[in-house]
Every structure is written in C-alpha cells, then in structure tokens.
Amino acid sequence: MIRPMQATDLPDLLALLHWMDAAPEREVLAPDARDLAELRLECEDTPALVDEGPDGVRAYCSLAPFRDGLALEGPLSERGADLRRLLRRAAEQAEGLPVYAFCARDNVEVRAALEEAGFMPMHTTDFYSVPLGALKGSRGADPVPPGYTVTHTLGLTDYRALYRAAEDAWSARLEWEPEVYDAHFSRDDVRLIALQDPSGRAVAFAELEFNPAEARADLTHLAVHPAERGQRLGRALLLLAAAEARRFPELRTLRVRAHDHMKAARALYARAGLTHCRAVVTYLRDGEEEA
Known part of the structure; x- marks a missing residue:
C-alpha cells in the first residue's frame, strides 16, 4: 500500500x-x-x-x-x-x-x-579518486604558471562571473545571496583556491570540501575561464587543492568529478593518476525543460 x-x-x-x-x-x-x-x-x-x-x-x-x-x-x-x-x-x-x-x-x-x-537521462557525472600521496606531480616545483597568483578569497560578483563563464550554469550557486556565499566559504571544512592573471583578474578557481569521517577531500568544483584554457591552470588548481588537503593528516584521498561532456577535465584527471570510482546519472522528468 x-x-x-x-x-x-x-x-x-x-x-x-x-x-x-x-x-x-x-x-x-x-x-x-x-x-x-x-x-x-x-x-x-x-x-x-x-x-x-x-x-x-x-x-x-x-x-x-x-x-x-x-x-x-x-x-x-x-x-x-x-x-x-x-x-x-x-x-x-x-x-x-x-x-x-x-x-x-x-x-x-x-x-x-x-x-x-517518464524520466529521461540528462548526463552522467563520473567521480575519480587518488591517494593524496600518489597524485602525479604533487611533489614537484610550484605548479602556478609564471605571472599568475593565488588567492583564497573572491568577491561574489567575480565568483558568479567566472562560474557562469566556465561552467554550464546548472548550479544554484549562481543565485546565492551574499550572506549565503560568505557563510559557505567561512566553514572550516571548505576552501576556495583561485588564480589571478597578471592584471589581477580571477581566471580560475577550485572548491575543496573536507570529509574527515571518510578521510577524504572532495574537489567539488574546478573552473577555468575559456579564454585561459591551455595555460595548465586546471593542473595548477588540482595540485594546489591536493597540497591544501595534505595539511590535514586525517585526510588520505582526493576525489574529483566531471560530467560526461567535460573531456578536458577527464583527460587532466587521467594524466594526474586518478582512477574512476563512481558514476551517477542525472534524470529529468520527460516533458519539462532542463534547468
């Protein structure tokens, strides 16, 4: 019943x-x-x-x-x-x-x-993971390309603009009010890592969330402005995120995700030694428009 x-x-x-x-x-x-x-x-x-x-x-x-x-x-x-x-x-x-x-x-x-x-599949999100000590390139020289600088804060306007340009805009984060945005990035288990070009403009960012109960750090978002792709900024953010996670001895693994259309991200993760661990399909009920 x-x-x-x-x-x-x-x-x-x-x-x-x-x-x-x-x-x-x-x-x-x-x-x-x-x-x-x-x-x-x-x-x-x-x-x-x-x-x-x-x-x-x-x-x-x-x-x-x-x-x-x-x-x-x-x-x-x-x-x-x-x-x-x-x-x-x-x-x-x-x-x-x-x-x-x-x-x-x-x-x-x-x-x-x-x-x-009546639900139709929209896309598949694949997850990849690697032990923090096994990430390729994680023990080498500074991964940040010459002329770029690292910051751990972004204004909400810059964050939205970069997210919108780099992603498919399928995110409630684009609608966050300032107090929600500030509260999220003030959490102890959340880190924002952004790269600025020589002019000081934010051109890429990564978001990292810590899950000590599972000894894991999740790279929940990695975004590079389309005009800046090809400069190895994605690799730099991946290595910076891993370095941040290694500061916490209770974390052992880094996990990332990529939708099925994100071929560059998938190639980056493969080169860095991450292996596939999980796949989730997103469905939308038939007859409705995608958000």
Missing part, C-alpha cells in the same frame, strides 16, 4: 538507508542522516511516500525543492516494491514542476523504473 510516510516509519527508512550504503550500485539521492534522531529532524518538513508491505515499509521516495523545480529522493527499495507506481504517485505531487532524479549508473532497477515513469 502506498501512503504518506509517518514518524513510525523512520526505523524502516533507516534500515533502507543502511541497505543502500552496503553496495555502491544501490545509490540514489537520499537523506543524509544515519541516526534515528537526526533522520527525524531531516524528514520532519519533507512530505514523503512509502510503500508498506506485510513486513513494514519496503520503499520510500520524497520530493524536495531544487533549482526551478523538485529533486526526487529515492526511490529506495530493498524488497521489490512497485517502484513504477510509487514514482507515478510522486509525480502527481509535483504539480507540473520539473523533477530531477539522481542514481548510480549501475542501479539498473531504479533506472528502468525512472525511465518508465
């Missing part, structure tokens, strides 16, 4: 989350909490649907605000629930808004259910 989630369903949802964590190919966008009290707080303002079977909740999904529409959490199912029906019920709650979904490339069952429910 498909019905709205209740507080009494949270232990079953927590079990589903742990089941998902046990195998990378089961990954979908899902709540972050892995503790019952934290999960209760995370889910209290998020309407969700569950599929209840004879032994309790066997599937879960919810919709949360995302960009110009909604992001689908799930569908998460351990025991062969009717995912297609669950997704149709969730789509009815979207009220015509675009709905995005994210799942592991190898999650064949969920991908089939999403596509049958």
Whole structure:
C-alpha cells in the first residue's frame, strides 16, 4: 500500500538507508542522516511516500525543492516494491514542476523504473579518486604558471562571473545571496583556491570540501575561464587543492568529478593518476525543460 510516510516509519527508512550504503550500485539521492534522531529532524518538513508491505515499509521516495523545480529522493527499495507506481504517485505531487532524479549508473532497477515513469537521462557525472600521496606531480616545483597568483578569497560578483563563464550554469550557486556565499566559504571544512592573471583578474578557481569521517577531500568544483584554457591552470588548481588537503593528516584521498561532456577535465584527471570510482546519472522528468 502506498501512503504518506509517518514518524513510525523512520526505523524502516533507516534500515533502507543502511541497505543502500552496503553496495555502491544501490545509490540514489537520499537523506543524509544515519541516526534515528537526526533522520527525524531531516524528514520532519519533507512530505514523503512509502510503500508498506506485510513486513513494514519496503520503499520510500520524497520530493524536495531544487533549482526551478523538485529533486526526487529515492526511490529506495530493498524488497521489490512497485517502484513504477510509487514514482507515478510522486509525480502527481509535483504539480507540473520539473523533477530531477539522481542514481548510480549501475542501479539498473531504479533506472528502468525512472525511465518508465517518464524520466529521461540528462548526463552522467563520473567521480575519480587518488591517494593524496600518489597524485602525479604533487611533489614537484610550484605548479602556478609564471605571472599568475593565488588567492583564497573572491568577491561574489567575480565568483558568479567566472562560474557562469566556465561552467554550464546548472548550479544554484549562481543565485546565492551574499550572506549565503560568505557563510559557505567561512566553514572550516571548505576552501576556495583561485588564480589571478597578471592584471589581477580571477581566471580560475577550485572548491575543496573536507570529509574527515571518510578521510577524504572532495574537489567539488574546478573552473577555468575559456579564454585561459591551455595555460595548465586546471593542473595548477588540482595540485594546489591536493597540497591544501595534505595539511590535514586525517585526510588520505582526493576525489574529483566531471560530467560526461567535460573531456578536458577527464583527460587532466587521467594524466594526474586518478582512477574512476563512481558514476551517477542525472534524470529529468520527460516533458519539462532542463534547468
């Protein structure tokens, strides 16, 4: 039976989350909490649907605000629930808004259910990783090309302009208010590394986030202005990010990501010795425009 989630369903949802964590190919966008009290707080303002079977909740999904529409959490199912029906019920709650979904490339069952429910694949994001000490070129000379300088701060206007020029603009960061931007880059686990050309203009930047619980540093964004490509600025930022992460002994691994159309970034990571570790497919519900 498909019905709205209740507080009494949270232990079953927590079990589903742990089941998902046990195998990378089961990954979908899902709540972050892995503790019952934290999960209760995370889910209290998020309407969700569950599929209840004879032994309790066997599937879960919810919709949360995302960009110009909604992001689908799930569908998460351990025991062969009717995912297609669950997704149709969730789509009815979207009220015509675009709905995005994210799942592991190898999650064949969920991908089939999403596509049958009218979701179309947009792109694949691949993740690459390397032990911090094994990154090629990380122990050599200063990686910054002559004439360029490093800064760890950017004004919001410069950040937006560079992000817009270097990326595909598919990011809520372009809409951040100044206080949100300042709060993000004042966090202890976030670093901004930017390169300025001889005139002082910011032409490239990288964002680094630390995850001590997994002994990992994530290079969440790496952007080089199109007019500056070919100057090895991407390589410089990658090496600078690794050097920053090595300052913290609890971090052991660097992880990066690249969409399937980002051929230059993929080539950079291969040359630097990173290996593929994860792939996530982004879906958009059919009939809606991409954000």
